[in-house]
Amino acid sequence: EDQVTQSPEALRLQEGESSSLNCSYTVSGLRGLFWYRQDPGKGPEFLFTLYSAGEEKEKERLKATLTKKESFLHITAPKPEDSATYLCAVTGNNRKLIWGLGTSLAVNP
Amino acid sequence: GAGVSQSPRYKVAKRGQDVALRCDPISGHVSLFWYQQALGQGPEFLTYFQNEAQLDKSGLPSDRFFAERPEGSVSTLKIQRTQQEDSAVYLCASSPAGLGNTGELFFGEGSRLTVL
Numbered sequence: 001e002d003q004v005t006q007s008p009e010a011l012r013l014q015e016g017e018s019s020s021l022n023c024s025y026t027v028s029g030l031r032g033l034f035w036y037r038q039d040p041g042k043g044p045e046f047l048f049t050l051y052s053a054g055e056e057k058e059k060e061r062l063k064a065t066l067t068k069k070e071s072f073l074h075i076t077a078p079k080p081e082d083s084a085t086y087l088c089a090v091t092g093n094n095r096k097l098i099w100g101l102g103t104s105l106a107v108n109p
Numbered sequence: 110g111a112g113v114s115q116s117p118r119y120k121v122a123k124r125g126q127d128v129a130l131r132c133d134p135i136s137g138h139v140s141l142f143w144y145q146q147a148l149g150q151g152p153e154f155l156t157y158f159q160n161e162a163q164l165d166k167s168g169l170p171s172d173r174f175f176a177e178r179p180e181g182s183v184s185t186l187k188i189q190r191t192q193q194e195d196s197a198v199y200l201c202a203s204s205p206a207g208l209g210n211t212g213e214l215f216f217g218e219g220s221r222l223t224v225l
């Protein structure tokens with residue numbers, strides 16, 4: 001069964017304290033892995049798509065990486081405005097998006 | 110408009126009432142999804158449209174839930190005889206791509222439904 005597990009559930013960082021969020025997945029025939037950011041009371045906002053192991057994407061303080069079993073979202077020197085829930089999703093042979101439960105990130109000034 | 114628009118943003122219904130939630134996708138977007146999101150959870154798939162065709166409704170939790178997109182643009186999610194367990198945020202998302210290439214979605218801000 002296709003599945004996405006994100007860890008940790010919640011993470012609290014000090015401003016400038018770099019860390020990583022994990023997204024482990026099992027899917028038949030990975031077609032893409034997607035990272036989204038969701039602010040309270042808003043819909044998810046697309047961040048990155050990764051298609052194959054070894055691929056990396058960067059945007060400002062965020063870098064997403066992909067292996068055959070997991071993806072990491074690295075946050076370098078985070079700022080309070082990076083506080084949000086980060087969601088991971090995958091799509092495989094059945095072409096359905098399977099979502100994780102998210103990691104709630106809080107960055108303290 | 111520039112983004113996906115959903116209305117109403119907030120809806121309070123008494124148990125047993127019918128509700129209708131509207132989604133205006135980005136103009137020209139082929140794919141439209143409805144998701145249900147409970148507090149602290151990821152989005153749960155409800156249904157998918159490619160243009161006016163409802164290609165997948167496997168996520169609709171019961172026959173009280175009905176969705177339509179008659180002209181391939183605006184979509185409505187209707188919930189009949191609402192129950193307390195229907196309380197959630199209902200998210201609409203659209204994409205310019207067709208099925209199988211739809212991981213990059215544009216979401217609306219959601220409609221928060223509270224059933225008393």
